[in-house]
Amino acid sequence: MAQIKVLLVDDERDFATALSERLRLRDYDARAVFDINGAFAAMTDAHPDVVLLDLRMPGMDALQIFKRIKEHSPEVEVIIVSGQLASSSADLELKGLAFDYIVKPVEIDEVTKRIKQAYSQRLNNIQRNQTLNGQ
């Protein structure tokens, strides 16, 4: 299995750094960024398979960030990671659009399980698009 590229977008530096380090120790190609500019730059530089996106990023609504990510890479799967359950209509809309929604604190085994599922979904997305395009 190819090394799964994971991008963590979270303004809580210590959290994102520790989680990305733990993912690397589990053989994921994980990278952490701490602001939305870093996130958009990493979408171009790192071509992640799966994005773990914090629900509350300073400066831009998570739904907007999600849409920008999907515009850039429609096949990438996004997992929302949040310190709270989805409650507002915008949060619930995002929860419906994203691959998954997990609440902090997270269990590492649960995170890796969801990442693998999201990666499988991404491969399916790519395959389906290739079929639709007759490739």
Added chain:
Amino acid sequence: MDDVFTDTHSTFIARTLSQFTHELNNHMAIIKESAGLIGDILAISEGDISSSQGQLMDIVHSIDGQVKTSTRLIGILNRFGHRMDSHCCLFNVNEALDEILSLTARLFTTKGVKIEADLDPALPRIVNASAILQLLCFTILFNMQQRLSKGSLITVRTAQLQAEGLVCIEILTIEKFMGNCETKDTYPKHVQQVIIDRLGAIVKYNEDEWEAVITLPLSRDKGV
């Protein structure tokens, strides 16, 4: 009017708690990941931690810092809860403001709005309902941030008007407001007036009707 007040106070507490528990959860998550990382490093080092000692110490310091921060935050939440024990008591206005700014900080930082406190250390303590004063300040701050753009600064300043025996709280910004309409989320002026009446305070709004100067008597019984 009691219903209006109760509803407003309930939404204030709900907003405060949801922001704050989110903040606490973030700190718990950092602690959990940091501890997990220590476990991972120990597992792969198979007993020989000499090469990882520096990294382990950094993580331990990070956990220590997070626990201290979380403990401080829990203390703030605890004091916030206890303010509702009594309808009227002697309290320090600066502490009440500092507390509500800490509790709701995430709400403002997420929006990209910075709040700067300039609190007069010589401010006398007053007799009033501190929980209701926090509610009033929150409604003013909340309404302001709704209409401010990213990067804006709000200043909260306290001062004593010695001659009059009053305490004054200014909530101001040098930024330009966007739009001029109340939204479904803003606290309407008539609701704020109910809160103001309960405090026996006077609030003067500026031309935009969003910045405010709150004047409070040293004792609510005396009025402004």
